[in-house]
Amino acid sequence: MNYKKNSLFIENISIQKIAKKFGTPSYCYSLNKLKLNIRNFKKYFRSINPLLCFSVKSNSNFQILKEINKMGMGADVVSKGELIMALKAGISPKKIVFSGVGKTFDELKFAIDKNILLINSESESEINQIEKISKIKNKKIDIGIRLNPNIDSKTLKKISTGKKEDKFGLTEINFLKAINKFKNSKNLNIRCLSVHIGSQITDHKPYAKMLKVVRSVIKKSNHNFDFVDLGGGMGIKYNKETKKLDYKKYNSIIKNFLNKYRTKIIFEPGRSIIGDTALLLTRVLYIKKTSKINFVILDAAMNDLMRPALYGSRHEIMASIKSKKMIRKKHEFVGPICETTDKFLSVPKFQTLREKDTLAICDVGAYGMVLSSNYNLRTKPSEILINQSSSKIITKRQKLNNII
Numbered sequence: 362m363n364y365k366k367n368s369l370f371i372e373n374i375s376i377q378k379i380a381k382k383f384g385t386p387s388y389c390y391s392l393n394k395l396k397l398n399i400r401n402f403k404k405y406f407r408s409i410n411p412l413l414c415f416s417v418k419s420n421s422n423f424q425i426l427k428e429i430n431k432m433g434m435g436a437d438v439v440s441k442g443e444l445i446m447a448l449k450a451g452i453s454p455k456k457i458v459f460s461g462v463g464k465t466f467d468e469l470k471f472a473i474d475k476n477i478l479l480i481n482s483e484s485e486s487e488i489n490q491i492e493k494i495s496k497i498k499n500k501k502i503d504i505g506i507r508l509n510p511n512i513d514s515k516t517l518k519k520i521s522t523g524k525k526e527d528k529f530g531l532t533e534i535n536f537l538k539a540i541n542k543f544k545n546s547k548n549l550n551i552r553c554l555s556v557h558i559g560s561q562i563t564d565h566k567p568y569a570k571m572l573k574v575v576r577s578v579i580k581k582s583n584h585n586f587d588f589v590d591l592g593g594g595m596g597i598k599y600n601k602e603t604k605k606l607d608y609k610k611y612n613s614i615i616k617n618f619l620n621k622y623r624t625k626i627i628f629e630p631g632r633s634i635i636g637d638t639a640l641l642l643t644r645v646l647y648i649k650k651t652s653k654i655n656f657v658i659l660d661a662a663m664n665d666l667m668r669p670a671l672y673g674s675r676h677e678i679m680a681s682i683k684s685k686k687m688i689r690k691k692h693e694f695v696g697p698i699c700e701t702t703d704k705f706l707s708v709p710k711f712q713t714l715r716e717k718d719t720l721a722i723c724d725v726g727a728y729g730m731v732l733s734s735n736y737n738l739r740t741k742p743s744e745i746l747i748n749q750s751s752s753k754i755i756t757k758r759q760k761l762n763n764i765i
């Protein structure tokens with residue numbers, strides 16, 4: 362995504378052209394950026410040869426998943442819906458892990474029937490349930506157990522998952538109890554220890570702590586795990602202030618761990634694969650000026666992109682046509698929804714803008730469209746995939762007829 366002669370392009374098409382052709386608001390993805398991200402991710406961890414399972418919760422678009430499958434990734438799913446979508450996109454069940462705090466009987470049965478790689482479980486009761494179903498089906502099922510390592514991942518409070526007050530995983534004591542209880546089960550094969558301490562992590566140190574705890578718990582368990590699933594969480598650079606995760610250091614921490622304990626590493630990255638591949642194209646409906654603030658009212662709202670309202674997260678906004686003329690006054694980019702939190706960004710200055718101008722909200726590929734809703738009975742946006750000079754619709758804009 363670059364300005365060419367002051368016009369913002371995604372690959373070889375200007376966003377103005379895309380907005381004109383497909384309307385706004387629209388999520389617009391760069392296929393080649395997606396491919397580059399996957400290639401880079403593989404490169405960072407080449408020396409440990411991990412299994413990469415794309416976290417479908419971050420983006421479950423069918424065409425995107427098909428591309429991800431073509432690039433050789435598996436999937437990390439958290440519901441029957443995501444599992445069906447991943448399978449439909451062609452991802453082999455042998456590359457699918459099913460995570461989640463609470464899976465229903467029906468979801469577990471379905472996953473067991475599909476012979477997926479692992480069901481990662483986070484409670485003794487759920488493991489009991491898996492055992493029960495496996496018994497009925499006369500099968501031996503491969504499972505993982507998620508450890509809560511009680512580590513602060515130093516990310517936003519609302520997306521931290523590895524502290525003991527978080528609902529995720531089993532505490533060390535309960536993890537070890539579960540291993541003892543189920544290790545001789547005729548219908549379960551505990552093949553994996555899984556862990557995931559949070560999302561948008563930009564510091565490698567919490568990962569180092571996490572692996573230290575993993576190592577110590579494995580020792581105490583006296584059990585052999587074929588897989589250690591380290592989850593995802595690698596952060597991306599949303600703006601100048603965000604630190605970049607040092608992949609080299611993270612890789613060497615894992616290499617150290619593997620020197621002492623031979624196992625296959627699984628990753629479940631979402632954001633780091635898809636986050637910076639997309640823009641949300643939107644149009645300025647109105648500009649409302651007060652003495653201190655210019656409210657730029659957009660046709661996109663929190664129902665299209667929930668992250669700023671939900672987590673206070675910051676997505677930069679770019680104009681489709683760059684202007685050098687700056688208005689040194691506070692600008693608030695807001696949606697039309699009747700909620701004070703329906704606000705995308707507040708900046709002390711912005712270039713000159715006019716009503717009907719096209720803007721791009723940046724880095725919305727992960728947890729963007731998947732979190733969209735019909736709040737205020739607004740239709741969900743369309744999704745467009747760009748490949749060099751070609752563009753295609755990968756999700757049609759919802760029609761009011763479908764929701765009324």
Ligand code: LLP
Nearest residue numbers: 416557560561593594595629630631632728
């Ligand atoms: N594995 C597990 C078990 C997870 O819970 C998650 C994310 C991932 C993998 C993928 O994490 P990633 O690589 O994308 O950080 N909606 C929030 C993020 C919630 C993340 C939930 N779990 C956001 O928009 O920031």
